[in-house]
Amino acid sequence: MFTPMQQQMSLIRLTRIGRFSGSLRYFTRGLSGNSSMPLKQWIGSKFNTLDEVKQFMQQDSASIEEYLNSDSARTTSSNLDISDETIRRLLKLSGLPTESVDILHIKKRLKYQMSFLNKLQEISYDTDKIDENNSRILPRNSKPLSYEELISKIERATKSEDLGEVSNSWNPTELSALSRNKMYVLRGGLMKDRE
Amino acid sequence: MEMLVNCRRYLSVGSVKKFSLVSGYNLKCGLEVHTQLDTKHKLFSFSTNDPFGSVDKPNQNISYFDAALPGSQPILNYEVVLQALKLASVLGCSINYNSQFDRKHYFYGDQPLGYQITQHYSPIASNGHLRLSPKFDGIGGTKDKTIDIIQLQIEQDTGKSIYIENEDLTLLDFNRSNVPLIEMVTKPDFTTIEQVRAFVKKYQNLIKILGVSTGELETGAMRVDVNISINDLPRVELKNLPNTSSIVNAIKYEYNRQIEIIHNGKAEEELSFSETRGWNGSETVKLRSKETTIDYRYMPDSELPKLKLAEDIMKKVKESLPPLPDELFEQLTHHPYNLSLKDAKIFVISNTHTINYENAELRQYYLEVFKRYSDEIGAKNINPKLPNGWIINELIGDLNKLDLYLNDITPSLTPKVFAQLLSLIHTKKISKTSGKLLLFHVLKELKDRGSSSVPININFDTLIEEFELEQDTIRNKNDLVLLCQHIIDELDNKKMIADIISGKKKNGLKFLVGQGMRSSQGKLDPIELEKTFKSMLEIKW
Numbered sequence: 001m002f003t004p005m006q007q008q009m010s011l012i013r014l015t016r017i018g019r020f021s022g023s024l025r026y027f028t029r030g031l032s033g034n035s036s037m038p039l040k041q042w043i044g045s046k047f048n049t050l051d052e053v054k055q056f057m058q059q060d061s062a063s064i065e066e067y068l069n070s071d072s073a074r075t076t077s078s079n080l081d082i083s084d085e086t087i088r089r090l091l092k093l094s095g096l097p098t099e100s101v102d103i104l105h106i107k108k109r110l111k112y113q114m115s116f117l118n119k120l121q122e123i124s125y126d127t128d129k130i131d132e133n134n135s136r137i138l139p140r141n142s143k144p145l146s147y148e149e150l151i152s153k154i155e156r157a158t159k160s161e162d163l164g165e166v167s168n169s170w171n172p173t174e175l176s177a178l179s180r181n182k183m184y185v186l187r188g189g190l191m192k193d194r195e
Numbered sequence: 196m197e198m199l200v201n202c203r204r205y206l207s208v209g210s211v212k213k214f215s216l217v218s219g220y221n222l223k224c225g226l227e228v229h230t231q232l233d234t235k236h237k238l239f240s241f242s243t244n245d246p247f248g249s250v251d252k253p254n255q256n257i258s259y260f261d262a263a264l265p266g267s268q269p270i271l272n273y274e275v276v277l278q279a280l281k282l283a284s285v286l287g288c289s290i291n292y293n294s295q296f297d298r299k300h301y302f303y304g305d306q307p308l309g310y311q312i313t314q315h316y317s318p319i320a321s322n323g324h325l326r327l328s329p330k331f332d333g334i335g336g337t338k339d340k341t342i343d344i345i346q347l348q349i350e351q352d353t354g355k356s357i358y359i360e361n362e363d364l365t366l367l368d369f370n371r372s373n374v375p376l377i378e379m380v381t382k383p384d385f386t387t388i389e390q391v392r393a394f395v396k397k398y399q400n401l402i403k404i405l406g407v408s409t410g411e412l413e414t415g416a417m418r419v420d421v422n423i424s425i426n427d428l429p430r431v432e433l434k435n436l437p438n439t440s441s442i443v444n445a446i447k448y449e450y451n452r453q454i455e456i457i458h459n460g461k462a463e464e465e466l467s468f469s470e471t472r473g474w475n476g477s478e479t480v481k482l483r484s485k486e487t488t489i490d491y492r493y494m495p496d497s498e499l500p501k502l503k504l505a506e507d508i509m510k511k512v513k514e515s516l517p518p519l520p521d522e523l524f525e526q527l528t529h530h531p532y533n534l535s536l537k538d539a540k541i542f543v544i545s546n547t548h549t550i551n552y553e554n555a556e557l558r559q560y561y562l563e564v565f566k567r568y569s570d571e572i573g574a575k576n577i578n579p580k581l582p583n584g585w586i587i588n589e590l591i592g593d594l595n596k597l598d599l600y601l602n603d604i605t606p607s608l609t610p611k612v613f614a615q616l617l618s619l620i621h622t623k624k625i626s627k628t629s630g631k632l633l634l635f636h637v638l639k640e641l642k643d644r645g646s647s648s649v650p651i652n653i654n655f656d657t658l659i660e661e662f663e664l665e666q667d668t669i670r671n672k673n674d675l676v677l678l679c680q681h682i683i684d685e686l687d688n689k690k691m692i693a694d695i696i697s698g699k700k701k702n703g704l705k706f707l708v709g710q711g712m713r714s715s716q717g718k719l720d721p722i723e724l725e726k727t728f729k730s731m732l733e734i735k736w
Contacts, residue, residue: 093490095302095309144292144503145273147511153273157241163267164259165242172254172262172369182253183357183366186304 068116077115082107214447216387220454224391224446225383225422225430228398229376230408231352231415232278237261238351238375239269239312239499246352246371247414253368261373263307268498269296275349275375276502278407279319280512282377283347285401285519288323292504296349296496304365305354307372313350315493319502321346325397331524331536332393340390343382352376377407383422383430388446395419395439400520400544404555412438421446425453428466434482435473445474452479517555520544532565533579538587551594552601560601560610561586567614572621581617585630593635597642604641606650615655628717629664636662664718672727675719679727682710698736704728 047053067073087106088098145153159165164172173179178187216222237244240258249255260267283290295317298310323344327334334340354372356365379398385391399410399417409416419442424430433449436442449472456465472479518526520543526532527539534542542558565582590613594601620630637653644651659665683692686707694700695707704725711724728734 093300093492142500142503144505145276145508146505147508150273150277150508154277157236157272157274159236159241163240164257164262164264165236165240167243167256172257175264180366182255183368184254186356186365186367188363 064116067119068112073112073115073119076118077108077111080111080114082111082114214388214451216450217454220425220450220457221427222386222388222446222450223383223424223427224385226379226381226385226391226394227420227422227432228379228381228395229352229418229420230282230379230402230410231417232275232375232377233406233408233416234272234274234278234375236272236274237373238272238275238349239373241270241272242373244374246355246374247416249370253366253370255370257369257372261307261369263309269312269496271499271502272375276319276504277512278375278405279347279349279377280504280509281405281516282379282402282407283320283323284509284512284516285405286320286323286325286344286347286379288320288344288347290504290509291317291319291321292506293317294319294502296499296502297493298496299491299493301491303353304367305356305369305372307354307369311351311353312496312499313378314348315491316495318346318348323347325394325401327390327393327397328521331521332397334387334389334393340384342384342390342394345380345382348378350376350378383424388443391421391446392439392443395442397520403545404517404520404543406517412436423449423453425450425457425466428453428457428462429469431466431469431479432471433474433479434471435475441474441476445479448474448477449479523558531569531574531577531579532583534583538583541587541591551591551599556601557586557591560605560613563610564613564617567611568617568621571614571618576621578621581621582614585613585617585620585634589631589634593638597638599638599642604638607641607653608637612653612655619655619659623720625659625664626712626718626720628712628721629659629662632662632717633658633664675723675727676731678711678714679707679724679731682707682714683731686710692732696732696734698734701736704734 047056084103084107087103087110090110091098091101091106161169164170173182173184176184178185231246232244234244236242237256237258240260242258242261243249243256245256254262258267260269280290294314296312297315297317299313299315300310302309321344325342325344327340327342329336329338352371352374354367354369356367358365381394385394399412402408402410402417411417412419415437419436421433421436421442422430423433423446431449431453433445436445453466456462471482473482474480523543524536524539527534527542528536532539541554542561543554545554561582564586565579568582569577593599594604616630616634619625620627625633633655636658641651686692691700691703695703707728708721708724711719711728712721
């Protein structure tokens with residue numbers, strides 16, 4: 001269980017790009033594509049208080065669930081054209097086996113996901129005016145680094161044993177099922193063109 | 196027709212030794228160079244960056260992040276940023292004050308994260324250039340050649356893999372994993388092989404002088420891929436080029452191979468698409484076609500903040516840079532030093548022979564000696580050949596012979612002391628032979644004392660007296676004439692003397708001078724001796 005403080009912190013990390021809630025229930029208002037409120041207004045700086053988050057969540061939202069269960073979603077997904085070759089290529093890119101897999105099943109699910117993504121992409125917004133520095137989890141409006149700070153950071157850099165950075169402070173291959181001469185062992189070559 | 200005739204000369208693609216560009220077949224090359232940075236720590240962890248030194252100790256220098264253990268996160272090593280900015284500065288690049296790191300996904304055993312962290316969307320620097328000159332870089336012709344640089348990006352190196360074929364398994368060592376690299380990409384501006392060779396050499400020297408990298412091709416600290424295109428056909432990328440000769444020979448081979456294909460009318464079939472080829476030492480071999488190149492699914496790295504730099508940072512980076520090779524060549528090959536380019540390179544560029552000194556350290560020593568010598572003799576009276584020759588030939592030669600390091604001897608043989616030795620030779624108080632003996636004696640003494648001993652006080656006057664090396668023992672011109680006459684009498688060879696006078700056997704004069712030097716145990720000035728012999732024998736040549 002989270003403590004109230006942890007809960008609050010995790011909420012504060014949300015940014016106004018309209019990240020999914022835990023139940024995947026809410027998304028941005030712009031999902032319908034014909035909202036009176038353009039999406040660009042919703043991409044802003046991070047939330048700073050729990051009240052801000054609550055206020056945001058109380059606003060009207062489209063429902064992902066409703067869309068996914070709609071006839072429109074089913075029709076759109078069945079109209080999508082995805083070849084078996086594309087599925088195999090995606091599996092390969094993901095480092096997954098391409099043999100003895102249920103291509104039809106994967107294709108059906110992928111079409112469903114793609115219809116949702118297509119729906120998202122229908123939303124029009126003005127990309128030129130978006131400050132991308134607000135669109136990341138990590139703070140991106142940090143102070144620009146001066147030469148003195150750069151040198152100071154270099155001089156202060158030290159190894160941490162907690163991060164295993166000290167040479168020989170831990171035995172990396174001890175954690176692996178297979179090792180030889182202190183090297184990791186990878187079976188089946190280099191995973192290149194794995195079938 | 197001319198093209199056909201020219202082409203026939205190159206039908207044998209293996210004839211890379213007798214290479215020259217063929218009229219009508221334009222060569223165009225671009226380079227992609229990966230440079231391992233010589234930082235203390237790795238790129239996104241602070242484990243030791245020493246992939247070559249730890250080659251026989253696998254997985255010794257790896258942190259949890261380098262091994263991609265779940266939950267580990269990247270932490271940027273800012274030394275890499277400083278190195279990248281130094282390189283970007285000397286290459287005249289535009290700096291990106293708000294760059295970012297991105298993930299390049301591919302599955303390969305030596306890439307434990309499943310992606311490489313690189314700078315795909317917003318690299319740290321772009322739009323630079325490196326100028327090659329006929330004078331310093333040997334590119335031929337009379338005009339400078341500018342090679343434009345598209346961008347510099349910071350990225351991670353991969354681990355090393357050893358494939359055991361008969362067992363179908365691979366052994367993995369992650370000492371090299373997460374070692375910082377800079378990828379530098381040029382425009383396809385190279386039109387001759389000399390330009391490629393010169394660029395590689397110049398870039399290598401630059402990164403060495405900046406202390407950015409060892410620049411060694413052989414150890415993989417610098418890796419060069421070449422994109423080559425003939426007559427604007429789709430480019431072929433050449434990889435696996437472990438040294439300069441491989442780079443040059445692979446381009447020659449590929450050039451000839453493509454000409455042969457064009458000549459045989461198979462260009463459409465074989466050269467209408469990009470491909471990647473490797474060099475096996477004697478020929479280029481197909482590795483993969485570009486059409487099967489995988490989709491890397493680039494995305495910004497969500498665990499690394501943007502790299503924001505203050506606008507005035509480059510001013511201070513520039514101030515921290517050492518003098519660059521071209522500036523040093525200009526300085527050293529002009530008044531008052533007047534060194535040849537070959538000799539100037541000794542003070543600027545390190546090579547495999549330079550093990551007893553650092554170039555910058557030797558250069559500093561030379562400049563200081565030169566200044567002291569000039570102060571003692573007077574700027575107008577100096578003979579630049581004296582400090583040049585005595586440091587390049589005698590000092591370096593003795594250091595090699597005695598297996599001594601320059602920084603071991605300079606606390607005692609300071610530039611001031613060395614300049615005193617030069618003054619003694621300049622004023623002819625001692626002969627060059629005696630000078631050589633003295634220098635060797637002093638260095639031997641320092642060697643015997645060991646490098647950790649306290650500096651000794653070197654007093655050449657005392658040593659000259661002790662070893663009776665003073666040149667001016669024959670102060671009287673008549674004494675010199677008497678000595679020369681004695682040598683001629685002792686020789687008792689009228690034919691040889693006649694041949695010397697007539698110029699038939701000019702070397703005979705050297706023999707006479709040698710006899711004079713021997714009889715004076717090297718204390719006489721050989722030039723004075725030669726003059727005296729010439730005057731006595733009335734030699735006209």
